[in-house]
Amino acid sequence: MSSPGLKRAMTSRHMMMISIGAMIGTGLFLNSGYTAGSAGPGGTILSYIFGAFIMWLVMVCLGELSVAMPESGSFQEFSHQLISPAAGHAIGWLYWFCWVLCIAWYLSAVGIYMQYWMPGIPPQVWYLVFGVLLFLFNSSSSKDFGEGQFWFAGLKVIAIVVFILIAIAAAFGLIGGGNVQGVNNLFAHQGFFPFSIFAILPVMISVAFSYQGCEIVGNTAGESVDPQIEMPKAIRNTVFQITGVYVISVLMLMIIVPWTELGLSESPFVTALARIGIPGADHLMNIIVIIAALSAANSAIYSCTRFAYGLSLRGSAPKSLVNLSKRQIPLNSLILTYVGIIACILTGEIPLLANTLNAWMWAVSAVIGVLAWIVIGVCLIAFRRKLKREGKSVDQLAYRSPGYPLVPILVIVLNLIIIFSMLFDEGQRLNFFIGVPIIIITYVFFYWWEARKKTSSPNISMKTDL
Template sequence: MEKGLKRELKTRQLTMIAMGCAIGTGLFLGSGLAISTAGPGVLLSYALGAFIILLLMGCLAEMTVAHPSSGSFGLIAEKYIHPFAGYLVRYSYWIANVLAVGVEVSAIAVYMKYWFPHVPGMVWILLFGVVLIYVNATSVNTFATFEYWFSMIKISAIIGFILLGAYILLGPSGGSSTIGPQNLVDSGGFLPFGLKGVWIAVFISLFSFLGTEMIAVTAGEAEDPDVAVPKALKATVFRLSTFYVITLAIMLMIVPWKSAGIDKSPFVKVMEILNIPGASGIMNFIILTAALSAMNSQLYASTRMVFSLSRAKSAPAVFGKLNKKGVPLFALGISAMGIIMAAVVSGLFPGTSYAFMMGISMFGAIFTWFMVFVSHLFFRKKWERAGGRQLPVKMIGFPYLTALGAILLVSLMITTWFTSFKILLQFGIPWLAFLSVIYFLFQRKKENTPLQQENTKDDEEDLEWKTQ
């Protein structure tokens, strides 16, 4: 008899999975796009992005401890708002991660051109795609171990980059005309594109944080969610915020911001400017592993979400089947389609494939995060009214900070219509319309109760936590 997803993940693995998913091309390649959009003011963009994610994690930690399951925020939206809300959240988060896999693998094609400039990017996309599909097809422990060490490599690299940068800035080269704090204000000042540029770059910064919510998705496979989830969330937000802001500040003081772009990673450009023998090649290898790590985590997340959809009878039953190792193999297959899409886009538009894939992937993420805030507004009141157990973590500033997070995200989505990222709404609005039509044509008649119970032992137990 199949017993559902296994609870095997420890706190350190949860933290590393979330950081592994978040520290990917958003920092190593996307930061170049953000810098060219906001100039040195990108530091404010990442700080504001981190603030939004901090609010998000506060809400998510409270709700995930109450309901640790593979369905995560989709299940919570379904329970506390309406089944339709849960349906939209699950599918939107799934498509966000499916497309984010495509973003990461598109970046891999850029990185590989450093060594093999004449090999088509499509070759690398398909090659690395097959490798990571294989990794995800094994047990969750194999995935977690793989992700843990991948994350260790890139986190160590970031720490090494910070130490090296600090030495360069404080050492003999720090007082030169080309390296130092003056780069933060030269060439148009700290805000060369004004606050408008800073605000637009927040959108790009949020892509760098995509994956922190992975802890909620993996909660269904955590050993002790009450302890592991809040601890992992706090550690992840703190580390990411620190890494991003400090790393970008050092980068901007070494590389003039006008040199930023997405032809190659700004990290590699730093090493080229410093002229350290072999360092740029090593850094390119490290950011390659970073992209593989993020791609690995996002493939995991999208697989678990479509598994949850199937068990809630909102997707074909075949996607809810597990193999002998406890892996939803069919769900993995459908979730890998982002790799195919990235290969096609890379072949058709090699110069703009990265920005295009980022734009369409971010709608699902921002919409899901927005719904997390909305779900929390409903959750807290209903939980307290029903006399739910005292939770080990609670979002501060309720309901004001919860509402602030939702308002910031909606404002950001609206803003993209007036920027080069309007593809977000051009994709997102038809996507929600399509899901709505499918739901009201086929899904409503399947609902026999206000809450569709997910047919796994894990989720049935999770929903009973309220009375424990």
């Protein structure tokens, strides 16, 4: 399948920032506190380094697939062609639904954050205002969207870099009025590894959630100026930048604030800035989290729209979703995505369901995100086997995943370990039993659906750039 209607106008910097924009959000600004409080300093640093390693494994697998088959449907299309139609339908709809839930949560969070400054305005007003702005943003041409998201996500990265610089100054006693102990915080409270090294296992699902969104770069392949050149650059820069931002910022958090004082009650970045005593820290942090949430929602809307477009091409969504606007944007797919977002927001407004929905959303999103990484690893193995059957050489590939077959095998095994490690943490066990059954039920449904049709989806051949 190709994406002939989508305009190829994105460069590596656009692709990179769309991916980074999706990643840096609540996973870092909130969940890092949970990780620090559960694994201690050493365990937290190791878990984020380990998470970055898994992200790199996933990205190089995705890079080979996306350069050889530059499709806007990304791993949904790869799994349809290389695994089975049922797998393609299932992962496509699961991933779409996963991000729709997240977008609804991001917009709801922004509404709450805005009340800090304007408590008299109901949060629903902000849902509408920012929802409309993001809709208009995603209705623009792919080049304009990519350029806008580059600066949008860039502001988020700049904010984190500024935090790191402030934290370094505080650690050396240049600011903070003596309220910061510095590096001693890493060792003074029950040591660098207060728990066993295996304490990183239960928190890995939370860390993986922080890195989820890296795979969105695959969606941009169908709109890249030159996937063979731009995709490898986007992957390399994304991995290096996000690893540096995450590991250094988490390290500085625990240098400023003892890990025993971090948790989920508030953002650890708020706690750190308050400890340093930065004037207006609360307002600064509110601006940062609003930018982070909107940027993440913006990237997620882009991804959902392209996934719905790909599902329509494959026959598991209404054919009308294939229609493009004058700017060559799948506008009907964007509208469908917004219908899903509105439905999730309205459901979350029901008082009795609000807390349950948030817990369910996190469980489903985290598990589906890790599943997507597993699917990418499986697709690469299937792709290499397909090349071998067709008598094609890997030397013909413009971009090759290093260390094959070890890399995709590690992607599959390590992510399965992350999912099943949830069973050994009482706080995560329920999330496992919510997320995994939803995945199984969805796949079984589409397997039955395909069997009932007795024919595969429309006969569209896979185009490889070999």
